[in-house]
Amino acid sequence: MKKNEPTKRKNTQLDRIDRKILNILQQDANKSLEEISKELKMSKSAIHYRIKRMQEKGIIQKFMALVDPLKVGCDILAISMIRAKFGPGYQKKVGEKLSKIKGVWAVYFLLGDIDFVVLIRAKNREDLQRIINEFISTPEIERSSTHIILERIKEDPMVELTETD
Numbered sequence: 001m002k003k004n005e006p007t008k009r010k011n012t013q014l015d016r017i018d019r020k021i022l023n024i025l026q027q028d029a030n031k032s033l034e035e036i037s038k039e040l041k042m043s044k045s046a047i048h049y050r051i052k053r054m055q056e057k058g059i060i061q062k063f064m065a066l067v068d069p070l071k072v073g074c075d076i077l078a079i080s081m082i083r084a085k086f087g088p089g090y091q092k093k094v095g096e097k098l099s100k101i102k103g104v105w106a107v108y109f110l111l112g113d114i115d116f117v118v119l120i121r122a123k124n125r126e127d128l129q130r131i132i133n134e135f136i137s138t139p140e141i142e143r144s145s146t147h148i149i150l151e152r153i154k155e156d157p158m159v160e161l162t163e164t165d
Helices: 016-027 031-038 043-058 090-099 125-136
Strands: 076-084 104-109 114-124 141-149
Touching: 016 031, 016 043, 031 043, 031 141, 076 125, 090 104, 090 114, 114 125, 125 141
Parallel strands: none
Antiparallel strands: 076 114, 076 141, 104 114
């Protein structure tokens, strides 16, 4: 799946074992096939097959390190609410422009008064100002309202999966 490609919803059938594997990998993607197979009392080849199948279906998109932005110099976390000028295909056009701005790590298209919510990681105030200036200099953007996050209370990338979903 490409970075800016809309997620295709498919009613993907996951059984109890698939969900257990996904929960294990979300907790620790470095866990070996051997460790997973012991925990689930299954063969390594069966675990490997299931992981490979979930990758091919796009359920598992990739394995990556989860880095704390504050610990690597991105001292400012912010959220910007953006109102864009309505027009044919504007959500795709504006969304793509926003997603290409350095420091923007998530763009969400909404229904309602606000068109986009943009999540930002900036090194400092000057870097945040650069990002905001890019927003307001984009002709398709009517208005933006940016809020600095003072404290992260909860930030969890895990998808909750129960065995009965």
